[in-house]
Amino acid sequence: MIKEILVHIPTERSFRPVVDASISLAQSFRASLDAMAIGYMQPSMAYSADGAVVTAVAAVLAAEQRHAAERSAAALAVFETEARHARIAYECRSIQDFPAEAASSIGAAARLYDLVVVLQPDAALETHDNATAREILLQAGGPVLFVPHIFRGPFNPRRIGICWDGSRLAGRALRDAKSFLAHAEAAVVISINETQVAPAEASAQELMRHMGRTTLSARLIELTAERSEIQPSILSLAADEGLDMLVMGAYGHSRLREGILGGVTREMLKTMTVPTLMSH
Secondary structure, rough: OOOOEEEEOOOOOOOOOHHHHHHHHHHHHHOEEEEEEEEEEEOOOOOOOOOOEOHHHHHHHHHHHHHHHHHHHHHHHHHHHHHHHHHOEEEEEEEEOOHHHHHHHHHHHHHHEEEEEEOOOOOOOOOOOHHHHHHHHHHHOOEEEOOOOOOOOOOOOEEEEEEOOHHHHHHHHHHHHHHHHOOOEEEEEEEOOOOHHOHHHOHHHHHHHOOOOOOOOOEEEEEHHHHHHHHHHHHHHHHHOOOOOEEOOEEEEEOOOOEEEEEEHHHHHHOOOOOOOEEO
């Protein structure tokens, strides 16, 4: 059951998509919603003409922290207004830190929640919010819902697509999506290149047999595609089937201050058109 949700409120990009999606989810699940916003601090040092470090570094950092706090407070103020209006249980937390440290902090905090909501990274923009969203996926240890930056309005997924390859990560994502599936009207299992990747005991047909034990209407679509075409095939099918949400495992691992993601996961983050629940 989803009872506690964390949402990362961007401070460098539009926060409306995640505010709308997370508040509607909190209402749907009757869950508490905590919002965290990061005011990113930039490492800065002042130098004199001869290159000596100026002694006012502490004052520079204090001013930077003050400006960072103003940015995060402004983002949270909009969220708080909407959360109050929706009459949900919520809390707000502001972080002022350097980008890598801030991303690590919110990634660690995410481990305590049933679900984390973040904004899709925007490949066209170089922002710290992009890196933070990816780091949350790698560090959370649980489901992360990526909301496309083109998303508008409340989020109420009735038709859900399950990307299935029989892997441990796909199984984890399926279990993490159980609360969403319990509220859904229909599910579409999307199996691509199954004969090449899925073990017989975890085949799409076996998944369909297990889903037949529930009251949820489910249908299987099997496709064959080159690796470079897997992500476009999923999004094309999502459009054709009128899916409100996708569920998939996220491949990759984390290094210190660097997130390494698999090809399909990386491309999905770049081009997703519907909210996508990922589990790593």
